[in-house]
Amino acid sequence: MASPASLWETFATAFTQANVPTVTWVEMLLSVAAAVGLSIPRRSWRYFGLLATVTHELGHAFAALTSGQRLSGIRLRLDHSGTTTTYSRSRLAAAWSCFWGYPVPALAGAAFVWCGLNGWGPAAMAVSALVLAATLLFLRNLAGFVITGAAIGGAGSLTFLAPPPAVGHVAVIFGLALLVAAVRDLLKLTHVHLRRRDRLSSSDAYLLYRATSVPSGIWIGLFTLLVAGAWLVAWQPISVILLQGA
Template identity: 85%
Template sequence: MDSPTSLWNTFSAAFTQTDVPNITWIEMLLSLAAAVVLSIPRRSWRYFGLLATATHELGHAFAALTSGQRLSGIRLRLDHSGTTTSYSRSRVAAAWSCFWGYPVPALVGAAFVWCGFHGWGPAAMAISALVLAASFLFLRNLAGFVITAAAIAGTAALTFFAPPPVVGHVAVIFGLALLVAAVRDLLKLSNVHIRRRDRLSSSDAYLLYRATSVPSGVWIALFTLLVAGAWLVAWQPISIILLEGA
């Protein structure tokens, strides 16, 4: 069994840049396929969607904390729904925290892809483990604890036991899967506003409209703009690899 010092050395070493993983165009296509498999089919989405929801709610929570709000708690549910409760006397601060749910999975996904391609995959995993561990302070239900604990176990295992090139590959796949998940969730949100208006009370865009009087469509357009921007950033190194293999 490794000593605490050895574990600490392994963990701290994750924050140094490693060799850039050599990803061929075939591996890139397989990574894209893996991301789609994680985020599209119902069976895999049943599990991966929980991570996307956790990232969504952590986006709300981080925005609330950075705008000086009092964060009461985070609840994650097995049906892919979640709730982040915060308190503020400022409508601007409340709108700020409400806005950063849908864009954050795409932004985090793009960050993971960038880290994977630039030798920072282990650092991305280690930081994720720390953020998830900190979120325990705000979790308020059993499902949230279980989902978060499983995510911490996965990121910690990669940080401590997987070779850096492997972690780099995983970071790229995970980031792409979050980017696909962000698009999936945006389509679901749009469907609520077009066809399932009986569910508007659960829509962040509708809540933003109620708080600011700015139409929901404007907020959905802003979500879409940020998600598209994240895809553009992530696609730059991917396109280079695919073009080299063409």
């Protein structure tokens, strides 16, 4: 059994840059396929979608804290829905925290891809474990603890047990899966506004409209621009690797 000192050394080492993994175009294609396999099929989305929801709600929570709001609690549900409750006297601050739910999974995905391809995969996993551990303080339901606890276990296991090159590959796959999930959620949001308007009360774009009088379509467009920008950042190094096989 590893000693506390050994575990701490392993954890601290995760925050240093590892050797940049050599990723062939075949490995990258497999990574893309794995990411799609996590975030597109209904069976795998049933589980991976929970992580996308966690990231979405953390986007709201982080934006609330950075704008001086009081974060009351986060609830995560097994049907992929979530609620982040904040208190603010400022409409602008409330709109700020409401806005960042949809873009953050894509931004986090791009960050994971970059970290994985540049030797910072272990650091990305270690930071994720710390952020998720801090989130436990704000969770307000059992499902939230189960989902977040499982995510902490996965990130922690990779940090402590997996070799850095393997963690780098996992970071790339996870990042790509989050990017795909961000597009999937945007399409679902757009569908709600076009075809399922009876569900508008659950739409961040609609809530932003209520708070600012700016039409929901403008907010969806801004979400889309940020998600597209995250894809562009992530895809540049990926395309270079894929072109090696051309």
